[in-house]
Amino acid sequence: MLNTKGKILSAACDIYLEQGSKGMSMRKVASKAGVTPTAIYRHYESKEALHHQVLIDGFRTFGSYLYPAIAGTTPLDKLNQAADAFFRFATEQARYYELLFLTMDSTNEIQVDKTLQKEAMATYEFIINSVRSCMDAGIFKKDNPEEVAMLLLSTCNGFFGLYVSKKFEGSIEEMKQKYDRTYQRILRGLAA
Structure with a gap:
């Protein structure tokens, strides 16, 4: 089972591959990872x-x-x-x-x-x-x-x-x- 940081990275990787860097947003990553956008900012300062x-x-x-x-x-x-x-x-x-x-x-x-x-x-x-x-x-x-x-x-x-x-x-x-x-x-x- 992935921890929160692992879930965020996995979701970001999927979105990056599907939509490129321009299509990746913190909201999309949060939604795919099942966390709040705020949770992402606890681990990463920016997109x-x-x-x-x-x-x-x-x-x-x-x-x-x-x-x-x-x-x-x-x-x-x-x-x-x-x-x-x-x-x-x-x-x-x-x-x-x-x-x-x-x-x-x-x-x-x-x-x-x-x-x-x-x-x-x-x-x-x-x-x-x-x-x-x-x-x-x-x-x-x-x-x-x-x-x-x-x-x-x-x-x-x-x-x-x-x-x-x-x-x-x-x-x-x-x-x-x-x-x-x-x-x-x-x-x-x-x-x-």
């Missing part, structure tokens, strides 16, 4: 603060999936674990995935808010560093680590964008198999 908290929570949740990959035994194992984590995040935290990777409203906010930029860049830097480690270990051909990380993220994001937009159907297991095959094709092209 903008609530927007930012929804995004920050999304990035932190993404990081909680991604960062355990640090425990991988080799650079490639770490990257593979990160790819698996991306899959789990996108399927288990679909609302946050959509909010962080598919909505333009969040992109605009991230560009202007330093705290959001820091949260967004932490996960991106993790992928870049994992790719760089694979290159340094001779697993991948030498290339621009940032551009290769962008290729991997674009592929993973595009895959889930197709899934979210109902371009293909199937069980989670079938989707995971397609995802793994797609990811492995990319890795074969990067191999040294």
